[in-house]
Amino acid sequence: MFVASRGRGYVIAIVAALSLSLCDFLTSQRFNDPNYYAHNGWPKLTAFWFAAAVIQLMLPRKREKVLGEIHAPPAEKSSLLRQQDALFLIPAKYWPWILLALGIGFYFAKV
Numbered sequence: 001m002f003v004a005s006r007g008r009g010y011v012i013a014i015v016a017a018l019s020l021s022l023c024d025f026l027t028s029q030r031f032n033d034p035n036y037y038a039h040n041g042w043p044k045l046t047a048f049w050f051a052a053a054v055i056q057l058m059l060p061r062k063r064e065k066v067l068g069e070i071h072a073p074p075a076e077k078s079s080l081l082r083q084q085d086a087l088f089l090i091p092a093k094y095w096p097w098i099l100l101a102l103g104i105g106f107y108f109a110k111v
Contacts, residue, residue, distance in 0.1 A: 007085035011058065012095050016051040023047035041107035048103030052096040055081070059093055 005013070023046055024037040037043045058080040085092040 005085075005087045006089075008081055009085045009087035009092060011080060011085075012055055012087045012092060015054050015058075016048070016099060019051035019054070020044070020047045023050070041109065044106040045103040048099045048106065052099035052103070055092070055099065056096040059096075 004010070023043045027037045027040075027043045028034045060079040060081065060083060081092045083091075083093075087095060090098065
């Protein structure tokens, strides 16, 4: 059976969907055109890149050792996403790059 997400990987999809929806709403309000988002690439680029930044901030970052902590193992700072989380079998650490690439793709796509 195919599992879409592992661990908290579903958070990636939620963040991306909310980012795209918010950008659609904001551009339709700003430009008084409900089809502006659909006919222009830059709002999708902005939304995907914003989602990539948010996901990157949610990923665990390893804390570097301080001189006095030579024998202590490097501890991970608490974060929403963990190392083992994945969406569509792709680990969470790769999703910011995928979202950046999707943004560029949708910017140039004439759909």
